[in-house]
Amino acid sequence: MCDYQTIVVKFGGEITQSPPLLANLAASIEKIHAGKKNVILVHGGGPVATELGQKLSIAPIMVGGRRVTCEQTLEVMKMTLPGIVNSNVLAVLKKFKLPGVSVSGISIVDAITRPPKVVSGSDGKVIDFGYVGDILDINTTLLSHLLNKHFIPVISPLSCDVNGKILNINADTVASQTAKKIKAYKLVLITEIGGVFEDINDKSSRLKILTADSARQKIAEGIIQGGMIPKIEEGLKLLQGHLSSFHIVGINSSETLLQEINNPGSVGTAIVE
Numbered sequence: 537m538c539d540y541q542t543i544v545v546k547f548g549g550e551i552t553q554s555p556p557l558l559a560n561l562a563a564s565i566e567k568i569h570a571g572k573k574n575v576i577l578v579h580g581g582g583p584v585a586t587e588l589g590q591k592l593s594i595a596p597i598m599v600g601g602r603r604v605t606c607e608q609t610l611e612v613m614k615m616t617l618p619g620i621v622n623s624n625v626l627a628v629l630k631k632f633k634l635p636g637v638s639v640s641g642i643s644i645v646d647a648i649t650r651p652p653k654v655v656s657g658s659d660g661k662v663i664d665f666g667y668v669g670d671i672l673d674i675n676t677t678l679l680s681h682l683l684n685k686h687f688i689p690v691i692s693p694l695s696c697d698v699n700g701k702i703l704n705i706n707a708d709t710v711a712s713q714t715a716k717k718i719k720a721y722k723l724v725l726i727t728e729i730g731g732v733f734e735d736i737n738d739k740s741s742r743l744k745i746l747t748a749d750s751a752r753q754k755i756a757e758g759i760i761q762g763g764m765i766p767k768i769e770e771g772l773k774l775l776q777g778h779l780s781s782f783h784i785v786g787i788n789s790s791e792t793l794l795q796e797i798n799n800p801g802s803v804g805t806a807i808v809e
Contacts (some may be wrong), residue, residue, distance in 0.1 A: 542574040543721065545577050546578040548763070557788075559628060561628075562632040564666070565793075576689050579706075611755065645669075648670055649669060670705075784807070
């Protein structure tokens, strides 16, 4: 591994659907990359997959911010993640003269099929998520090679088991586990809303600093809901000896990302132990 510090940035499909927000992200990455930092990008694609699925008469089923993936939905995810979303991200990076390289999670994520289980947001019910994987390991050989040459890996979050069975994996999980394995010094999760809020309808209620215990309590109380649950839960795992904090922030300008990295909680939410 080169001596550059590595930042893992995860962003959702709602960012990729907005050309201005995606351009802000690319401009932010341009500044970070020019500052002698390595960047790994991990994208989701939920809204894009939902839109495509509806065109194909495949209704989404979400539990606690996680997608139940039947065989037909898996085909939608295969079209959406490495196809539509990854291609659009690479194109924007190229516009900003950034060396983005597509990396399928199938190449680097070792996984097994997730067994039916209770998850946060399932109201105590055991959920069979279908073609969804749990990560066993992240093979960082390819990522390290790309980072040593200062490329920007753009990971699409599909995976595969040892028998070649393709599995859908939550992008927040891929991002957090990649950050752990690559020994990243920062994990930033970019969302359209731009942080964690005491009241989702009151933008003045943004929580600048959130402790791990408070985050768990707010999930239990239903204050943190939906897709924010896996973001928080996966990030919290990194506070146990790997990172001192992780960040949830918006991308309303090309400065937002660096502002939050340099001044935790200034424009987003910093989650700390």
